[in-house]
Amino acid sequence: MTAIDYDLEFIEHRTGWFRKRYTIELISIALVSEDGRTYYAANRDMPVRRIRRHAWLMKNVVPHLPKGQGDMRNRMSNRWLFHYGDPRVKPQEQIAREVAEFIQATDNVELWADYGAYDHVRLCWLWGLMVDLPDGVPMFTNDIQQEARRLGFTWDQLPKQESGEHDALADARHNQVKRRWLAEQAAAQ
Numbered sequence: 001m002t003a004i005d006y007d008l009e010f011i012e013h014r015t016g017w018f019r020k021r022y023t024i025e026l027i028s029i030a031l032v033s034e035d036g037r038t039y040y041a042a043n044r045d046m047p048v049r050r051i052r053r054h055a056w057l058m059k060n061v062v063p064h065l066p067k068g069q070g071d072m073r074n075r076m077s078n079r080w081l082f083h084y085g086d087p088r089v090k091p092q093e094q095i096a097r098e099v100a101e102f103i104q105a106t107d108n109v110e111l112w113a114d115y116g117a118y119d120h121v122r123l124c125w126l127w128g129l130m131v132d133l134p135d136g137v138p139m140f141t142n143d144i145q146q147e148a149r150r151l152g153f154t155w156d157q158l159p160k161q162e163s164g165e166h167d168a169l170a171d172a173r174h175n176q177v178k179r180r181w182l183a184e185q186a187a188a189q
């Protein structure tokens with residue numbers, strides 16, 4: 001088994017007639033494989049107007065979005081939430097293709113996330129409906145919270161994230177730290 005730890009930043013909101021329907025839209029995604037590969041992308045198609053009206057996302061998530069590299073930074077419009085020219089900013093179709101390839105490059109993969117139910121659903125929605133899940137992509141995500149509980153640990157006992165909280169890549173990397181720590185505890189029990 002090869003573990004892939006991942007994290008999504010997303011916005012969930014009500015939609016449709018009478019706002020009785022709900023959806024989850026992708027902001028950014030990161031995957032970190034046990035074999036050393038990493039992947040990060042921000043969704044060029046994220047709903048920017050809706051995000052602007054979401055104070056928590058503006059404060060906690062938007063500051064971590066790609067702002068361009070080198071000279072590019074100076075040429076970013078301050079009306080933008082992220083730099084449209086940054087190579088890490090990609091249309092959702094491209095993210096879907098690349099994430100499938102990233103996961104398929106590993107045989108016998110285990111997906112892991114922290115409080116991962118929403119992450120798993122939105123990950124699968126990259127490709128469409130449940131039946132559209134690409135070959136080699138697991139149909140479930142293991143949850144760090146469930147593993148912690150199984151082993152008798154509380155949230156406070158897990159390794160703490162030093163920085164970058166709500167940056168998908170930093171969060172995915174920290175998920176790997178927590179998952180490895182839990183595996184060590186399990187081995188010692």
Ligand SMILES: [Mg+2]
Nearest residue numbers: 007008166171
């Ligand atoms: Mg996160």
